[in-house]
């Protein structure tokens with residue numbers, strides 16, 4: 139990812155042609171912005187909309203911002219009305235976007251390990267290694283691990299040139315698994331390293347009188363790869379659990395299921411030590427919505443009170459239901475005008 143900034147110069151983009159529109163608020167003094175902001179929550183509640191609007195707001199504030207989707211079912215392009223890909227692309231002034239391609243990242247990751255393994259093993263077991271790698275690639279979690287790798291890589295790019303990275307995540311279950319990876323895989327990798335060291339000791343004993351064998355044992359690429367991965371996880375865990383670096387916002391609607399799911403997810407993230415910025419109640423029906431919504435408004439009021447009771451010790455931001463879907467920069471900006479509140 140070297141020199142991303144010059145390859146992705148937003149000066150190349152004709153903002154006028156892309157109809158980027160304007161955010162009609164004065165620039166504010168961002169007080170509580172963190173470098174990494176995650177938006178998560180139940181399916182369809184408005185995660186992509188909020189992540190996109192928040193990133194647009196930061197860009198408006200003059201903050202160089204990278205908007206990242208870790209959801210395999212990407213929809214940043216739809217929300218922005220700008221085609222994105224698995225490469226970082228400029229969107230408008232101060233804003234870049236990328237949709238991580240999990241399948242591609244998983245293939246690349248497993249492929250790299252396979253190449254390293256094949257370079258040290260005897261030709262007799264090449265087919266066996268290939269078969270094992272195929273299984274590793276198909277195994278549950280491989281794509282998540284690969285997405286995680288990619289987002290750690292992006293986090294490490296902070297300041298070069300991005301000052302903030304905003305993550306649009308997949309629905310709750312997937313994201314929780316993703317965020318718990320450093321904790322779970324960290325221990326697993328440790329045990330793998332220990333096992334590998336043991337077998338290497340045997341290898342070294344066998345190769346005591348053979349220089350080539352000894353050399354191969356000393357420069358073991360498997361340990362090398364595992365150790366690097368372990369360090370990456372450790373670093374990302376530090377980022378994710380540091381309240382000065384990261385913050386996680388839950389997007390929910392004033393309905394029963396999203397409230398219950400959010401309550402469970404908040405508990406999980408707290409367990410992993412991930413700082414929670416607050417909750418965004420999206421699609422709040424405005425009181426002037428009319429007679430047709432009367433009953434819904436009564437139910438909504440109860441759910442809003444429930445949200446206050448459950449999450450009242452955190453920041454709660456309400457976003458109104460708009461007349462149409464949030465598609466394209468103009469509508470994203472309309473949400474952006476309100477979402478800056480999460481930093482207030």
Ligand SMILES: Nc1ncnc2c1ncn2[C@@H]1O[C@H](COP(=O)(O)OP(=O)(O)OP(=O)(O)O)[C@@H](O)[C@H]1O
Pocket residue numbers: 180181182183184185186187188209213308309420421422457458459460461462463464465
């Ligand atoms: N406040 C709002 N008013 C009107 N429409 C909205 C609002 N917020 C989001 N939408 C629309 O609702 C739909 C779902 O929103 P969005 O894609 O942001 O949800 P999501 O949580 O990212 O969904 P998924 O779980 O599928 O990723 C989109 O069509 C979006 O334009």
Ligand SMILES: [Mg+2]
Pocket residue numbers: 185186187209213306307
């Ligand atoms: Mg989404």
